[in-house]
Amino acid sequence: MRALFREAFGSDGDVTVTKASGRVNLIGEHTDYNDGYVMPVPLDMHVWIAGRGREDDLVRVYAADYGEWAEFDLKAMEYDLEHLWVNYPQGVAWALAERGHQLLGADLVISGDVPIGAGLSSSAALEVASIRMFGELSGLQLDPVEVAYTGKRAENEFVGVQSGIMDQFVASLGAPGSALFIDCRTDEYKRIPLPSGARVIVVDTTVKRELASSAYNERRAQCEEGVRMLSEDMDDVRALRDVSSEDLERLGASLPDLILRRCRHVIEENARVLDAVKALEAGDAERFGELMYASHESLRTDYEVSSDELDALVDAAREIPGTFGARMTGAGFGGCTVNLVNEENVAFFIDRIKESYMRSTGLNAIVYRV
Numbered sequence: 417m418r419a420l421f422r423e424a425f426g427s428d429g430d431v432t433v434t435k436a437s438g439r440v441n442l443i444g445e446h447t448d449y450n451d452g453y454v455m456p457v458p459l460d461m462h463v464w465i466a467g468r469g470r471e472d473d474l475v476r477v478y479a480a481d482y483g484e485w486a487e488f489d490l491k492a493m494e495y496d497l498e499h500l501w502v503n504y505p506q507g508v509a510w511a512l513a514e515r516g517h518q519l520l521g522a523d524l525v526i527s528g529d530v531p532i533g534a535g536l537s538s539s540a541a542l543e544v545a546s547i548r549m550f551g552e553l554s555g556l557q558l559d560p561v562e563v564a565y566t567g568k569r570a571e572n573e574f575v576g577v578q579s580g581i582m583d584q585f586v587a588s589l590g591a592p593g594s595a596l597f598i599d600c601r602t603d604e605y606k607r608i609p610l611p612s613g614a615r616v617i618v619v620d621t622t623v624k625r626e627l628a629s630s631a632y633n634e635r636r637a638q639c640e641e642g643v644r645m646l647s648e649d650m651d652d653v654r655a656l657r658d659v660s661s662e663d664l665e666r667l668g669a670s671l672p673d674l675i676l677r678r679c680r681h682v683i684e685e686n687a688r689v690l691d692a693v694k695a696l697e698a699g700d701a702e703r704f705g706e707l708m709y710a711s712h713e714s715l716r717t718d719y720e721v722s723s724d725e726l727d728a729l730v731d732a733a734r735e736i737p738g739t740f741g742a743r744m745t746g747a748g749f750g751g752c753t754v755n756l757v758n759e760e761n762v763a764f765f766i767d768r769i770k771e772s773y774m775r776s777t778g779l780n781a782i783v784y785r786v
């Protein structure tokens with residue numbers, strides 16, 4: 417990063433380096449914006465930033481992987497339609513300023529190896545690495561939960577994507593080799609080591625997530641509609657987090673079928689995450705894997721955010737000996753699956769899944785190990 421900085425800005429004196437990782441979600445999908453539970457794990461793939469403070473209000477940024485420059489003025493921040501990537505560092509500068517922090521200008525270089533558009537949260541990694549950088553250069557005391565919420569605010573209000581808190585939370589608080597259980601209502605979290613003898617393998621469909629943001633917003637609205645309808649018959653329902661499977665069984669008949677299915681996914685997925693915590697703490701990879709398959713089934717049929725390619729990968733994984741579980745991960749409609757595989761079978765798994773995916777779709781899957 418120092419060498420890149422030197423190339424871009426001529427010298428590397430007083431340079432600070434920050435980073436943040438991408439993530440894969442093990443279980444708990446489309447639950448974060450319903451005040452529910454999630455369990456992501458950080459990847460060994462990062463966004464890196466090298467930076468140095470300036471005396472004025474200018475922020476100059478070089479995106480080394482694109483060979484592109486952009487800049488913005490801390491006193492006049494505006495969405496940049498030409499360099500979309502700069503809206504992440506600019507958005508967090510805006511969100512920090514909104515929280516009352518005084519920022520200094522900066523020269524920045526960004527680079528990274530989190531794949532972009534694959535559903536592995538390169539944007540949250542860029543946000544968190546940028547917040548850490550502004551924090552360091554401007555001498556801010558930022559608590560890691562505040563870092564996560566600042567990133568989310570940038571994403572929601574500056575970039576304009578209505579995501580939940582999961583991605584920024586794990587980018588800020590995740591630790592390598594441990595799943596991060598997060599209660600997205602209380603912000604309580606717990607790091608749980610991955611089971612020994614099992615490996616997390618990410619398989620990328622290489623299909624870009626089409627229509628993902630409009631469908632994502634539509635699912636959010638359907639969940640809110642469910643909350644509104646259920647709260648007519650129940651007290652104290654602020655989010656689907658407050659509804660149990662028994663409540664839904666009792667009251668579900670009054671809901672339109674589509675809303676019922678959306679609610680059922682979220683409510684059962686929350687219960688699955690709590691079961692997954694127990695399985696992980698007991699080192700029970702078999703049970704964890706069953707919960708992953710059940711999560712996929714629910715995302716495919718009730719929540720309807722899977723795709724043919726994601727289903728092909730999960731079906732293929734099921735047939736490979738030594739696989740504990742598999743499911744789509746992230747928002748859906750494309751992107752990746754996450755697989756829990758017996759350590760001894762990893763090489764075999766990778767060969768077989770690629771071959772099977774090629775046979776069923778004609779596409780080359782990309783495999784990442786966590």
Ligand code: GLA
Pocket residue numbers: 444445446447448449579580581582583746747
């Ligand atoms: C995206 C969002 C997250 C979460 C997932 C679905 O990754 O950024 O907040 O809602 O989708 O679980």
